Amino acid sequence: METRWLYTTSENFPALVKESKEVCLIPMGCVEKHGLHLPLGSDIIEASTITYAASRLETACVFPDFTFGDVPGGPASPAGSISVPVEMEMALLETLCEQIARNGFKKILICNAHGGNKSWLSAFLRNLMNKKHDFVCAVTTLPFSTTHKILAEQLLQNGRGSMPELTAEDEDYLLDFYRQGKESGHACISETALIMAVAPEAVHLDRLGIESGLSTHQADYLKEAGIEIVSGGWDINYPNAYHGHDPVDCTENIGRAALRVAAEQLARTVKAFKEDENLLRWHANFQKGW
Numbered sequence: 001m002e003t004r005w006l007y008t009t010s011e012n013f014p015a016l017v018k019e020s021k022e023v024c025l026i027p028m029g030c031v032e033k034h035g036l037h038l039p040l041g042s043d044i045i046e047a048s049t050i051t052y053a054a055s056r057l058e059t060a061c062v063f064p065d066f067t068f069g070d071v072p073g074g075p076a077s078p079a080g081s082i083s084v085p086v087e088m089e090m091a092l093l094e095t096l097c098e099q100i101a102r103n104g105f106k107k108i109l110i111c112n113a114h115g116g117n118k119s120w121l122s123a124f125l126r127n128l129m130n131k132k133h134d135f136v137c138a139v140t141t142l143p144f145s146t147t148h149k150i151l152a153e154q155l156l157q158n159g160r161g162s163m164p165e166l167t168a169e170d171e172d173y174l175l176d177f178y179r180q181g182k183e184s185g186h187a188c189i190s191e192t193a194l195i196m197a198v199a200p201e202a203v204h205l206d207r208l209g210i211e212s213g214l215s216t217h218q219a220d221y222l223k224e225a226g227i228e229i230v231s232g233g234w235d236i237n238y239p240n241a242y243h244g245h246d247p248v249d250c251t252e253n254i255g256r257a258a259l260r261v262a263a264e265q266l267a268r269t270v271k272a273f274k275e276d277e278n279l280l281r282w283h284a285n286f287q288k289g290w
């Protein structure tokens, strides 16, 4: 059945609520620089694509994208980034959750693909406990920067040739990247592969090698001294909004396999969330007397 809220008719909506067992998924990302080679919308493109693919494996309604995340927005921020005050994001998300619940979904799972959203989402969940609501909300972090590891480990476990998407060259490249312990974080091999699978025209591998993805280590001394600064000093250590060794030989095939394993992982999470019978009961107990 059609799982996307926006593509469902009003008449068919109650059937979607029922088939989803009242579970609604919100893809969440941000708009920010992803090195020189990936598009600004990488995180929301990944969240949207993985969430929709997962909903085809384990039926759950997919809400329209929550595109804007917590991104630094000062004058020095890179061109094209969009910064929305966290207070506004929290208020909007709460209103949207109330609307989702009003339409029959009592279990809401935020499918987040932007590391910078983790802190405010944690505060958001706590704040929800201070008001009366008839729904539960939870967060899952998508494996946006670790899919290459999942692929390499599955290949080592199940043997070469076990992934229909990959050629022998793709396997060599993935296993070499993994065995050499190359770093992969923001905008590196996993995100590059995912975007190549969805929007290859938006990936510019020829721009790799111009700005480094390796840490400057400038802020490490603070961490070592037990001092926590904003984002753990990430923006200082990785000034190019890029973390990892250049994924020069990344391919669309790797992206297709990465998308599949990410969707399968999220589908398992959605299944557990759908089948859970405690969350709503605990929530009702906590809200007694309101």
Ligand SMILES: [Zn+2]
Pocket (backbone or CB within 6 Å): 034, 042, 043, 113, 114, 144, 186, 187, 191
């Ligand atoms: Zn990203």
